[in-house]
Amino acid sequence: MKDLVNTIKMVDTTSLVDKVEMNLIDLLIQRNLKVGDVIPKEVELAAHLGVSRTVVREALQRLKMIGLIDSKKHRGSVITNPDLLALLEKRLIPQVLDNATLREVFELRLVLEVGMADFIMEKVTQQDIEELKEIVASEPDLSATHTFQIEHEIKFHGKLYEITGNDTLKKFQRMLLPVFDYVHSSGILKKEVVLKKYVSHKGLVDIIENGSPEMLRNGMRNHLENHFARIFN
Numbered sequence: 001m002k003d004l005v006n007t008i009k010m011v012d013t014t015s016l017v018d019k020v021e022m023n024l025i026d027l028l029i030q031r032n033l034k035v036g037d038v039i040p041k042e043v044e045l046a047a048h049l050g051v052s053r054t055v056v057r058e059a060l061q062r063l064k065m066i067g068l069i070d071s072k073k074h075r076g077s078v079i080t081n082p083d084l085l086a087l088l089e090k091r092l093i094p095q096v097l098d099n100a101t102l103r104e105v106f107e108l109r110l111v112l113e114v115g116m117a118d119f120i121m122e123k124v125t126q127q128d129i130e131e132l133k134e135i136v137a138s139e140p141d142l143s144a145t146h147t148f149q150i151e152h153e154i155k156f157h158g159k160l161y162e163i164t165g166n167d168t169l170k171k172f173q174r175m176l177l178p179v180f181d182y183v184h185s186s187g188i189l190k191k192e193v194v195l196k197k198y199v200s201h202k203g204l205v206d207i208i209e210n211g212s213p214e215m216l217r218n219g220m221r222n223h224l225e226n227h228f229a230r231i232f233n
Helices: 001-006 016-030 044-047 053-065 088-090 099-115 117-123 126-137 150-164 167-186 201-210 213-223 225-232
Strands: 068-073 077-081
Touching: 016 053, 044 053, 053 068, 053 225, 068 126, 088 167, 099 167, 099 213, 117 150, 117 213, 126 150, 126 201, 150 167, 150 201, 201 213, 213 225
Parallel strands: none
Antiparallel strands: 068 077
16 A cells, blocks of 8 residues: 555646746746847737636736836837845845744855955955945944944945945845844844954954955954854854
8 A cells, every 4th residue: 555655646736827937937048038038928928838818917927026027118028137136125024034034044144244255355445445444433442342233233244245346245235134133132042142352343444454355254254253152052
């Protein structure tokens, strides 16, 4: 009996609209359509896929929702450059995410900030350094032992993301900061942080001005040490 059960194929529960949506994406790829190209009309797609126009219309609407196509006057539907983070941004609400997801988002920001040292050191200008100095000049002397102050984080780390020149990173950072703040203050990370002196924002500016990518990676890791400690210990 067990062998018989193991030979039974899984029932395909994918809806017709789901299948058409996937087939439409495959079709666009096969035709090598690029941003700005007009896609076939509903009636053509329905005939090609062997389904009703209603099903095609719903599948196209899904593609519009994810930003893959858009309707243009006098042209019909065209391929667009989807905003990779738009849908995520609408759903990244700390209060409605479960603790496991919040913790992973918290970890994700730590990984990003340690990992972008090379981009910062490659693209930073003297003007950027002067702006960073202005930002840290307004921070209290205790910033080298204070784990997290949202106002300082937004200004300083936001500038670091800006220096990378990566627009996706910059937008992602703006999305992550509220989650980072929420996780830090919500008690999700049970272990209490043991405050100790670590590389401050001012210390990071000095490294950016006079150091190397490796020094900045190590400095950023040390700067975030208390956050890592709450995860690992």
